[in-house]
Amino acid sequence: MQWTKVLGLGLGAAALLGLGIILGHFAIPKKANSPAPQDLDLEILETVMEQLDAHRIRENLRELSREPHLASSPRDEDLVQLLLQRWKDPESGLDSAEASTYEVLLSFPSQEQPNVVDIVGPTGGIIHSCHRTEENVTGEQGGPDVVQPYAAYAPSGTPQGLLVYANRGAEEDFKELQTQGIKLEGTIALTRYGGVGRGAKAVNAAKHGIAGVLVYTDPADINDGLSSPDETFPNSWYLPPSGVERGSYYEYFGDPLTPYLPAVPSSFRVDLANVSGFPPIPTQPIGFQDARDLLCQVNVSVYNRLELRNSSNVLGIIRGAVEPDRYVLYGNHRDSWVHGAVDPSSGTAILLELSRVLGTLLKKGTWRPRRSIVFASWGAEEFGLIGSTEFTEEFFNKLQERTVAYINVDISVFANATLRVQGTPPVQSVVFSATKEIRSPGPGDLSIYDNWIRYFNRSSPVYGLVPSLGSLGAGSDYAPFIHFLGISSMDIAYTYDRSKTSARIYPTYHTAFDTFDYVDKFLDPGFSSHQAVARTAGSVILRLSDSFFLPLKVSDYSETLRSFLQAAQQDLGALLEQHSISLGPLVTAVEKFEAEAAALGQRISTLQKGSPDPLQVRMLNDQLMLLERTFLNPRAFPEERYYSHVLWAPRTGSVVTFPGLSNACSRARDTASGSEAWAEVQRQLSIVVTALESAAATLRPVADL
Amino acid sequence: MQWTKVLGLGLGAAALLGLGIILGHFAIPKKANSPAPQDLDLEILETVMEQLDAHRIRENLRELSREPHLASSPRDEDLVQLLLQRWKDPESGLDSAEASTYEVLLSFPSQEQPNVVDIVGPTGGIIHSCHRTEENVTGEQGGPDVVQPYAAYAPSGTPQGLLVYANRGAEEDFKELQTQGIKLEGTIALTRYGGVGRGAKAVNAAKHGIAGVLVYTDPADINDGLSSPDETFPNSWYLPPSGVERGSYYEYFGDPLTPYLPAVPSSFRVDLANVSGFPPIPTQPIGFQDARDLLCQVNVSVYNRLELRNSSNVLGIIRGAVEPDRYVLYGNHRDSWVHGAVDPSSGTAILLELSRVLGTLLKKGTWRPRRSIVFASWGAEEFGLIGSTEFTEEFFNKLQERTVAYINVDISVFANATLRVQGTPPVQSVVFSATKEIRSPGPGDLSIYDNWIRYFNRSSPVYGLVPSLGSLGAGSDYAPFIHFLGISSMDIAYTYDRSKTSARIYPTYHTAFDTFDYVDKFLDPGFSSHQAVARTAGSVILRLSDSFFLPLKVSDYSETLRSFLQAAQQDLGALLEQHSISLGPLVTAVEKFEAEAAALGQRISTLQKGSPDPLQVRMLNDQLMLLERTFLNPRAFPEERYYSHVLWAPRTGSVVTFPGLSNACSRARDTASGSEAWAEVQRQLSIVVTALESAAATLRPVADL
Structure with a gap:
C-alpha cells in the first residue's frame, strides 16, 4: 500500500491512525528495550506503612524472646529455622533464603x-x-x-x-x-x-x-x-x-x-x-x-572456656526487577545473652514484620523492587559482631561492588520518646524524607521527624535546624560494613527522653531481666514505638530499593568535611604551623569536594527534569553509591584491625576532626619537630587529602580527566 | 469516546488503527529509553585497520627519537607539548587532553x-x-x-x-x-x-x-x-x-x-x-x-645525585557515547634514557598514529565509541614506572571502579618475527579475535595469529593448540594496573625469532645507540611490524570500547587455576600432607570457579541470541570487568610493596603455582611442623581459597545469595 492512498481516506481515518500510533507508542512496552523507568510508588509505600502491624511485632517478640538464645545454643538454632520458615513461606516469604554457618571461637563459663x-x-x-x-x-x-x-x-x-x-x-x-x-x-x-x-x-x-x-x-x-x-x-x-x-x-x-x-x-x-x-x-x-x-x-x-562453635547467619533475598545486582542490605543479629527481648529481639521482631509485609506484596504479584533487598539475621554478634564480620570477609568484593546501603536495626526500642539515627551523611536525606511522612507514636499529630527534632537537633549551615544524626562507632553489625567495606550505613532505633532518665542504657541490658514482659509492660506497651521504627526502616528500604535516582545525598558530606576542617584549623592549626605543616592542601581538597558534590547535585536535578534513560541514571547512581568507598584506605591505620575509613576510624585524640590527623597530632604534640611522630602527622594529612581529592574525582563528570 | 463505538466503524478502520499501533510501536523510538544497543561496527574496524599507516609511524618515530629525552629533561617536556598539540588537533584530536605533573625523586650522574x-x-x-x-x-x-x-x-x-x-x-x-x-x-x-x-x-x-x-x-x-x-x-x-x-x-x-x-x-x-x-x-x-x-x-x-624533578603524564580522552564511565585505557611511557627510538618511542609512535586515526573519525563525526578511550603518555617510567604508578595512586578509586582493561605498548618492535603478548587470561580471546583478522607482515598470506602460533604456542585443554600469552611481571607500566589495582592488562609487541638470536633483549637497549636509524635500518625497515602492532592494538581497543558485550572471557582463567592447582598437587601435595595441610579446599574452590565461569558463559550466550536490554548487559559486563578485582588482597603480601594480586605476585618459590603458596612452602620446607613458616603456608592457602571463592561468588547470578 502506498502512503498517498492511505492519506486519501480522509480526516476520520487519519484520526484513527493517529490514535493507533499513540496507543502503539504509549500502551505497549518495547520488548528490546529495558522496562520503563520504575520509580518509587507512593501507593505501595502507603500500603507498606499501613500493613506494618504493632500487634504482629509484639507476637514476634514474644516468640523470639520466649527462651534464652545465646549464640550457637540449640534455641539460637531453632530461631534460624523459624527465620527460614518465615522467609520461605509461600504467601509471605522472600524469593529465597538460606542459612550459612561459620565455625567461630566463642567463650563460655x-x-x-x-x-x-x-x-x-x-x-x-x-x-x-x-x-x-x-x-x-x-x-x-x-x-x-x-x-x-x-x-x-x-x-x-x-x-x-x-x-x-x-x-x-x-x-x-x-x-x-x-x-x-x-x-x-x-x-x-x-x-x-x-x-x-x-x-x-x-x-x-x-x-x-x-x-x-x-x-x-x-x-x-x-x-x-x-x-x-x-x-x-x-x-x-x-x-x-x-x-x-x-x-x-x-x-x-x-x-x-x-x-x-x-x-x-x-x-x-x-x-x-x-x-x-x-x-x-x-x-x-x-x-x-x-x-x-x-x-x-x-x-x-x-x-571461662574457649570453644569452637557453629554459628549461623540467615539470609533472605527479594530479587530486584531491574537492577538485581544492586543490594539494599537490612540486618540485625539474632543471638542474645539470655532472653534478649530488647537486645536483639526487638529488632528481629521488626525484621520479621518487614519481611512479612514485603514478602506478601511480592507473593501476590503486587510489587517487586527495582533493586534487590537482602535481609540478614546475624549470628554471634554479642561475642564481637562475628556473624556479620565473617560475612563481609567471605563476600568482600561483591558486597563492596554492589551494596547501595546497609541498614541496621539492632535494639529497635530503648524507650518511647524519640527516634535516634546514627549514620553517614549521605543517608540523612532519605531518613528525613521517610520520617516526615510517618506519624509519631503517642498523643498529638507530630510526624516522627517533628518529634525527633525536639530531642536531637543541630543548626545546619545548609538546612537550618534539623534533627542530628549520630556517627557510627562499632556498637553493632554496621561496623564491618562502614569501616571495613566503606558502605554507607545507618542504625535506627527509638530511644529516651534524656531529661527523664540518665540511665547509661536501658537498665536490664545483657541481664536475665531483659524479657518479653519487660518490653510489654515498661518499654513499649502497645508496641507503637516498635511500629514507628518498622515504618521508618520500611520506608527507607523502599526508597533505597525503588527510587529511580538513588536517594543518597553525597553533598551532605560537605558539612562534615567543613566542620572537621574548621576544627583542624582552630584547634590544631597553630600547633601544625609551629612544625611547618600547612593545612592548605586540606583546605583545597575540601573545597574541591564541595564544588564537585554541588555540581553533581545540579546535574542530577537537571536530569530529573528530563526523561533520562536507565543507563544514564545507573551511571550517576554508581557515582553516588561508590562515593563512600573512596574514603577507604586499607593502609591508613595498619594497627587498627578492619578500620579503613579515613573519616570514621576511632578517634583517640581530643580534637573532633579527621581521626588520623587528630590521633597523630595528639601523639606528636610533645615530641620535637622531625620526630617520627611528626612524620606520621604529615603522612596522615596526606592520606586524608588524597582520599578527599579521590572522592572529588569520582564525583566529576565521568568522562572528565 | 467508548471502545464499542470505535469497533463499529468496521474492518478498514480496524486495520488502520492496527497499522497505527504497529507504526507507533516500531517506528518511533521511545524517548525515555536508552539508545539502541550499539555494537562493534566491522566497517569502522576495517577503516581503522586500513588507515593505520606505517609511513606515519616512521615519521612519528623520527620526531620522537630526534633528541635524547630523559625523564624531566627539556626535550621530554617538548614531547609533552607535542602530544598535547596532536591530541588537541581540531581535525585528528581527541575530546580533551591535558598534562598532569608530579614532583618525583629521580637520580642523575x-x-x-x-x-x-x-x-x-x-x-x-x-x-x-x-x-x-x-x-x-x-x-x-x-x-x-x-x-x-x-x-x-x-x-x-x-x-x-x-x-x-x-x-x-x-x-x-x-x-x-x-x-x-x-x-x-x-x-x-x-x-x-x-x-x-x-x-x-x-x-x-x-x-x-x-x-x-x-x-x-x-x-x-x-x-x-x-x-x-x-x-x-x-x-x-x-x-x-x-x-x-x-x-x-x-x-x-x-x-x-x-x-x-x-x-x-x-x-x-x-x-x-x-x-x-x-x-x-x-x-x-x-x-x-x-x-x-x-x-x-x-x-x-x-x-650520582638524587633530585626532585617535575615529570608529566599526558592524558587524552575520547568520551564514550553510551557508557562514558567505562574506560579502555591505552598507554606507554614517553621518557627514554637517551634517544630511545626503540624504548619507548617505537610504542609512542604507534600511540600517536592510533590516536590520529581514531581522532579523525571522531572529528569527522563518523564514529564515537560506546565506552570512553583514554590515551596515556607516562613520564619517568625508566626510573621505576613512576608516572603510571603516581597516576594509579591519585585516581585509585575511579580507575578501579571503571576501567575495563589496560593495554600497554612500550617497546612495540623488538624484532620482526612474531607477535608477543603478555596478559591476564581474560584478554586472550580478544587478542585472538583481533589477530585472526589482520595480515602478518612479511611474505605469505598468514594472519598475525597464524604466524604467532608458529613461535609461541601451547596445548590448551579447551582450545587445542593456541598461541601462548606470557604473564605480566613488572617490566613496564602495566605493573601498577594489574598488581596494585587488579585491572585486566596486556602488553603487546613484535619480537624475535629465538632460533636466530639469543640476545637477552635488543642489543642497544638503554644505550646511546638506540636511535632512529637503528630501527629504520635493522629493526623494522619499512615499519610493517610497527603497523602490525598498531593494527593489533587498534583492533583490541575498538573491540573493548565498542562491543555491546565486553570481550573479556573470564572462563579462560579456569585453565590457569587448574594448572596452578595441578602443580600444587604434584609438586607440593606430599610435602603439605606431611604437615597435615590439605589441598581439599583449594580443589573445591577451583572447581567452583570453573563451574560458575562456565555457567556465566552459558548465560551470556543465551542472552546474545535474544535482544537484551542495555541495563542487563551492563550488569553482566560489570561482572566480567570486576572479576580481576576479586583476586586482589592488600593484606596478602604486606612486605611486597604494591603487589596485591594473589595470582600474579612475584614468585620466588620454584613451583609454578599460586605465588603466595609457592613462596611460603619454599620458606617453610626445612622448618618443623608448627613453625611460623608453616602457619604462613596455611595463611597463604586460606588467602587464595578465599579469593577464588569470592571470585566464583561474583560470577554467580547477581541475585543469588
Whole structure:
C-alpha cells in the first residue's frame, strides 16, 4: 500500500491512525528495550506503612524472646529455622533464603565449675560469696539455659588480693590511684561499667600489675540512682539488685581466630597463643547488690572456656526487577545473652514484620523492587559482631561492588520518646524524607521527624535546624560494613527522653531481666514505638530499593568535611604551623569536594527534569553509591584491625576532626619537630587529602580527566 | 469516546488503527529509553585497520627519537607539548587532553664530576680508565643531552678494591665464590646484566661486604657472541663495544618518596634516611669493551645525585557515547634514557598514529565509541614506572571502579618475527579475535595469529593448540594496573625469532645507540611490524570500547587455576600432607570457579541470541570487568610493596603455582611442623581459597545469595 492512498481516506481515518500510533507508542512496552523507568510508588509505600502491624511485632517478640538464645545454643538454632520458615513461606516469604554457618571461637563459663567471687576474711575464711546467678524474680531467671553472668573471652584464673575501687577502669583512673599512693600490684580492681570499653578495663588494669578485675553496674549509671527491689523490675523498668550485665570483653570484632578470613572450616586459624585482643587477666561482672558488700580481700575464680562453635547467619533475598545486582542490605543479629527481648529481639521482631509485609506484596504479584533487598539475621554478634564480620570477609568484593546501603536495626526500642539515627551523611536525606511522612507514636499529630527534632537537633549551615544524626562507632553489625567495606550505613532505633532518665542504657541490658514482659509492660506497651521504627526502616528500604535516582545525598558530606576542617584549623592549626605543616592542601581538597558534590547535585536535578534513560541514571547512581568507598584506605591505620575509613576510624585524640590527623597530632604534640611522630602527622594529612581529592574525582563528570 | 463505538466503524478502520499501533510501536523510538544497543561496527574496524599507516609511524618515530629525552629533561617536556598539540588537533584530536605533573625523586650522574671506573696498578697509579661515554659512532652519541651511563639511584661513593668476577650477581653466585674460598669483603664485584634484577646485584653483593658493583653487558648475552666494531652497529643491530646499558636500580616502583600517595607537591615525603629499595653500595654499569680490560685493583667513583624533578603524564580522552564511565585505557611511557627510538618511542609512535586515526573519525563525526578511550603518555617510567604508578595512586578509586582493561605498548618492535603478548587470561580471546583478522607482515598470506602460533604456542585443554600469552611481571607500566589495582592488562609487541638470536633483549637497549636509524635500518625497515602492532592494538581497543558485550572471557582463567592447582598437587601435595595441610579446599574452590565461569558463559550466550536490554548487559559486563578485582588482597603480601594480586605476585618459590603458596612452602620446607613458616603456608592457602571463592561468588547470578 502506498502512503498517498492511505492519506486519501480522509480526516476520520487519519484520526484513527493517529490514535493507533499513540496507543502503539504509549500502551505497549518495547520488548528490546529495558522496562520503563520504575520509580518509587507512593501507593505501595502507603500500603507498606499501613500493613506494618504493632500487634504482629509484639507476637514476634514474644516468640523470639520466649527462651534464652545465646549464640550457637540449640534455641539460637531453632530461631534460624523459624527465620527460614518465615522467609520461605509461600504467601509471605522472600524469593529465597538460606542459612550459612561459620565455625567461630566463642567463650563460655564452665557449667561444672561456675565463676566465683568471694570475700575473704583476715583469717582466710569466706565472709561473703557473690551471687552466681541473678535472682529468679519472674521465673525466667532460672534454669540451665540462663548463662551465668561472665566476661566473655576473659581468661581463666583464681586471683586473690585486696580490693581497690578503680572507678571506670580508665587509664586516668589507675593513674589517679597511683598518685594517691595506693599500691595496685596484685590487687583486684573493682570497676563500674561505662566510660571505656569492657575489655579496656582489664587491659588498663593489667598494666599496673593488677591481678583481676570486677565490673559492676552502678545504680547511678543505670537506675537513676534507684536500687531497692520495690523500685526495680518487675515493679519498674529499673535493674534489680542482682542483675549483672554480661558482655564480650574482646577488643576487636569478628572471629578471633580468623582475622580478614571467613571462619569457614578450611580457613587458617591463628594459633591461640598469638591471638591478640583478649583481656589479659581474669575478669568477672557482678551486680550492684554484691558490689555494695565487697570488702578488703577478694577471691575471684574465673573458669571461662574457649570453644569452637557453629554459628549461623540467615539470609533472605527479594530479587530486584531491574537492577538485581544492586543490594539494599537490612540486618540485625539474632543471638542474645539470655532472653534478649530488647537486645536483639526487638529488632528481629521488626525484621520479621518487614519481611512479612514485603514478602506478601511480592507473593501476590503486587510489587517487586527495582533493586534487590537482602535481609540478614546475624549470628554471634554479642561475642564481637562475628556473624556479620565473617560475612563481609567471605563476600568482600561483591558486597563492596554492589551494596547501595546497609541498614541496621539492632535494639529497635530503648524507650518511647524519640527516634535516634546514627549514620553517614549521605543517608540523612532519605531518613528525613521517610520520617516526615510517618506519624509519631503517642498523643498529638507530630510526624516522627517533628518529634525527633525536639530531642536531637543541630543548626545546619545548609538546612537550618534539623534533627542530628549520630556517627557510627562499632556498637553493632554496621561496623564491618562502614569501616571495613566503606558502605554507607545507618542504625535506627527509638530511644529516651534524656531529661527523664540518665540511665547509661536501658537498665536490664545483657541481664536475665531483659524479657518479653519487660518490653510489654515498661518499654513499649502497645508496641507503637516498635511500629514507628518498622515504618521508618520500611520506608527507607523502599526508597533505597525503588527510587529511580538513588536517594543518597553525597553533598551532605560537605558539612562534615567543613566542620572537621574548621576544627583542624582552630584547634590544631597553630600547633601544625609551629612544625611547618600547612593545612592548605586540606583546605583545597575540601573545597574541591564541595564544588564537585554541588555540581553533581545540579546535574542530577537537571536530569530529573528530563526523561533520562536507565543507563544514564545507573551511571550517576554508581557515582553516588561508590562515593563512600573512596574514603577507604586499607593502609591508613595498619594497627587498627578492619578500620579503613579515613573519616570514621576511632578517634583517640581530643580534637573532633579527621581521626588520623587528630590521633597523630595528639601523639606528636610533645615530641620535637622531625620526630617520627611528626612524620606520621604529615603522612596522615596526606592520606586524608588524597582520599578527599579521590572522592572529588569520582564525583566529576565521568568522562572528565 | 467508548471502545464499542470505535469497533463499529468496521474492518478498514480496524486495520488502520492496527497499522497505527504497529507504526507507533516500531517506528518511533521511545524517548525515555536508552539508545539502541550499539555494537562493534566491522566497517569502522576495517577503516581503522586500513588507515593505520606505517609511513606515519616512521615519521612519528623520527620526531620522537630526534633528541635524547630523559625523564624531566627539556626535550621530554617538548614531547609533552607535542602530544598535547596532536591530541588537541581540531581535525585528528581527541575530546580533551591535558598534562598532569608530579614532583618525583629521580637520580642523575653529576655533570661536573662524572662517574669514573679506573684500574689501579700495584703502586696506586691508574693503569686504565673506563670510557665515560659511549663512542660517538653515528654523531648521536655525543653532546650534553646524552646522559652518562649510570645506575640510577645507586649511592655516591668511591670504593676501591680487588676485582672479583661474580657472574650475574645472584645470591648463589656469591655463595659459589665463598665456597671457592674467595674473600669478598672490600672487593669490587664485576657482574653481567641478566639473571636477577639490576638492583638485586648490589643488594646481594652488599650482604657479603662487597664495596662496589660494576655491571657490564656480555656479548654472549646480547650480541650472539659478536663483539668487534665491524660486526656491530652501525653495521648490524648488535651493540658496539662501548655501549652501556643504563637503568634504574630501584627495587620497587613509583616515586621512592611517596609510596601509596600521589607525588603531588603537598603529599608527605618519606625522610630520605628511611627510603628502602635503593642499592646499598656504589654501582656503575660499563660496556664490554671496558669489562674485558678490567684487572685486579679497581677504583669506582660514583657521584650520582638524587633530585626532585617535575615529570608529566599526558592524558587524552575520547568520551564514550553510551557508557562514558567505562574506560579502555591505552598507554606507554614517553621518557627514554637517551634517544630511545626503540624504548619507548617505537610504542609512542604507534600511540600517536592510533590516536590520529581514531581522532579523525571522531572529528569527522563518523564514529564515537560506546565506552570512553583514554590515551596515556607516562613520564619517568625508566626510573621505576613512576608516572603510571603516581597516576594509579591519585585516581585509585575511579580507575578501579571503571576501567575495563589496560593495554600497554612500550617497546612495540623488538624484532620482526612474531607477535608477543603478555596478559591476564581474560584478554586472550580478544587478542585472538583481533589477530585472526589482520595480515602478518612479511611474505605469505598468514594472519598475525597464524604466524604467532608458529613461535609461541601451547596445548590448551579447551582450545587445542593456541598461541601462548606470557604473564605480566613488572617490566613496564602495566605493573601498577594489574598488581596494585587488579585491572585486566596486556602488553603487546613484535619480537624475535629465538632460533636466530639469543640476545637477552635488543642489543642497544638503554644505550646511546638506540636511535632512529637503528630501527629504520635493522629493526623494522619499512615499519610493517610497527603497523602490525598498531593494527593489533587498534583492533583490541575498538573491540573493548565498542562491543555491546565486553570481550573479556573470564572462563579462560579456569585453565590457569587448574594448572596452578595441578602443580600444587604434584609438586607440593606430599610435602603439605606431611604437615597435615590439605589441598581439599583449594580443589573445591577451583572447581567452583570453573563451574560458575562456565555457567556465566552459558548465560551470556543465551542472552546474545535474544535482544537484551542495555541495563542487563551492563550488569553482566560489570561482572566480567570486576572479576580481576576479586583476586586482589592488600593484606596478602604486606612486605611486597604494591603487589596485591594473589595470582600474579612475584614468585620466588620454584613451583609454578599460586605465588603466595609457592613462596611460603619454599620458606617453610626445612622448618618443623608448627613453625611460623608453616602457619604462613596455611595463611597463604586460606588467602587464595578465599579469593577464588569470592571470585566464583561474583560470577554467580547477581541475585543469588
